[in-house]
Amino acid sequence: MSVIDEVKQKTDIASIVSQYVTLKKAGRNLVGLCPFHDERNPSFFVYPEQQSWHCFGCNTGGDAFSFIMKKEGLDFGxxxxxxxxxxxxxxxxRAGRDEEKExxxxxxxxxxxAARYFHNLLLNSSEGVKARNYFQGRGFTDKTASEFQLGYSSNKWDDLKKYLQEQGYTEDELVKAGLLVESESGRIYDRFRNKLMxxxxxxxxxxIGFGARVLDDSQPKYVNSPQTP
Ligand SMILES: [Zn+2]
Structure with missing residues (x-):
């Protein structure tokens, strides 16, 4: 939900208008003297169900936002x-948003x-041979493999972890990215091992993430990383 929607949802028009106008019940609605024009007989209505207001004297209306803008002379922001x-x-x-973006x-x-790393393992490592054979057996050429950056994750527990830490990424970040997982005992290791990536x-x-498939008949056949937000 956007901030605007959230504010709208948590704002009650009747309590906003009541700060400026004495409102009386009129059936399901409320009525009072218009704060925008001079009048003796109330023609200013508030409709709680629609969260809106309307003045039949000045023939204007709107929601809580437009009421405050008009009454206080403020812009939307x-x-x-x-x-x-x-x-x-x-x-x-803005600082918070920038941080989020970063x-x-x-x-x-x-x-x-990680994608480059897996791809390189697929193409250039001796370990990657069985994965290469698998792809070739299914009609993937080297061209499609590089086009889709297909890859292979090694069978070791911390290959990717070591590689990415050398690149300056922290364990925390790698867990957040879904590439590492933490065991119940607190050991942090590569999520994907011996998989097609x-x-x-x-x-x-x-x-934003990876799909991974086993090379043999073991289960589960497919593992996906939780996608980054
Ligand atoms: Zn009016």
């Missing part, structure tokens, strides 16, 4: 901040480094 504060909704600051970029980089791309071509 200022109104959002005011109502968010009132509703107890935190608006992510973290995401770093997760892409980790996954991309298929990078999963998002719409922009970022590697």
């Amino acid at each position: 200022e109104t959002l901040r005011l109502l968010a504060q009132r509703a107890g909704v935190t608006i992510p600051s 973290e995401k970029e770093r997760l892409y980089k980790i996954n991309e480094a 298929f990078p999963i791309l998002d719409i922009k071509g970022h590697v």
Whole structure:
């Protein structure tokens, strides 16, 4: 849910308007003297069910946002901040958003480094021979293998972990990226071992995770990494 939707959901038009206008019940609605024009007979209505207001005198209306904007002379952003504060909704600051973005970029980089690593193992290692044979047996040429960055994860427990740590990534980040898992005893090791690796791309071509398949008949046949947010 967007911040705007969250604020809208947690904002009650009647309690907002009541801060400025004395409202009386009128059936399912509320009525009061319009704060935007001079009047003796109330023509300003609040509709709690629709979370909206309308003045039949000035023939204007809207929701809680437009009411505050008009009443306080604020722009939309200022109104959002005011109502968010009132509703107890935190608006992510620019710094917070930048940090989030950076973290995401770093997760892409980790996954991309892992994809290159798996791909290189497939093409160039002696261990990768059985995976190469598997792909070739299914009609994958070297060209398709590199086009899709197909790969192979070695049978060791910490091959990828060591490699990515050498690249400057922390164990924490690698767990977050779904490439390492932690055992109940607290040991942290490679999630994918002795598997065929298929990078999963998002719409922009970022590697966001991996699908992995066993080379033999063992179960489970497929393992996927939890996709990065
Ligand atoms: Zn009015």
